[in-house]
Amino acid sequence: MTGIAQYGTTLIPYMVQYRVRRTLGIEVHPDRSVVVLAPTGIHPDLIRQCVMRRGTWITRQQRYFDRFLPSRTVREGIADETWFYLGRRHMLRLHKVAQPSVKLTRGTLVVHLPDPGDRAHVKRLLTAWYHAQSLERFSDVVLMALETMRVRHPVRTPKLSYRTMARRWGSCTASGTLVLNPDLIQAPVLCIRYVVLHELCHLVYHHQGKELFALLVQVMPDWRRWKERLEKNS
Numbered sequence: 001m002t003g004i005a006q007y008g009t010t011l012i013p014y015m016v017q018y019r020v021r022r023t024l025g026i027e028v029h030p031d032r033s034v035v036v037l038a039p040t041g042i043h044p045d046l047i048r049q050c051v052m053r054r055g056t057w058i059t060r061q062q063r064y065f066d067r068f069l070p071s072r073t074v075r076e077g078i079a080d081e082t083w084f085y086l087g088r089r090h091m092l093r094l095h096k097v098a099q100p101s102v103k104l105t106r107g108t109l110v111v112h113l114p115d116p117g118d119r120a121h122v123k124r125l126l127t128a129w130y131h132a133q134s135l136e137r138f139s140d141v142v143l144m145a146l147e148t149m150r151v152r153h154p155v156r157t158p159k160l161s162y163r164t165m166a167r168r169w170g171s172c173t174a175s176g177t178l179v180l181n182p183d184l185i186q187a188p189v190l191c192i193r194y195v196v197l198h199e200l201c202h203l204v205y206h207h208q209g210k211e212l213f214a215l216l217v218q219v220m221p222d223w224r225r226w227k228e229r230l231e232k233n234s
């Protein structure tokens, strides 16, 4: 079941999961979603009142997670724009050539296409190129991260999938698949490694609790630095 609670001028949408439990519990997830764990049979009004009462805490948690959401600097696909690749700035160069292609040469991203003024085509070519690069690079980062992880904790090799997510850099599904946002390819390698190690830790500890962070600091002592760098990345 879902509901919406009014907290001051803010509307808080929430999802309800009924459980065999006696009290109401509220979770705020990194994607800002709110989940209420409710005893079976409780009246929806009581749930909404509880969400309203916890409004201060919920909105504070959401603001905290907002800091870590991928910011999107909109790029138009025009010449001389700056595009990031592995944390480095690259100037966009467009050339009128019949056969479309994308190449990285000495700090520039060179796009060949029939009509350099066709911004949508430029962006499609770059998105496909970034995606191809992320397929290649991320699997290397995952292999190295697994090696580091296995020194501390036996984890099996997770399935890897890619998904452009508006509000996350990565996630680990309940079935143990590692989902990575291809846009991460714009960030420095150590930021990618941080996201991968964070999600690998979720293979061991599902919840975002102190055990997870204790393991994370073991496998990447300076993880906070790369998390902050990721926030400022784009």
Ligand SMILES: [Zn+2]
Pocket: 198, 202, 208
């Ligand atoms: Zn997490």
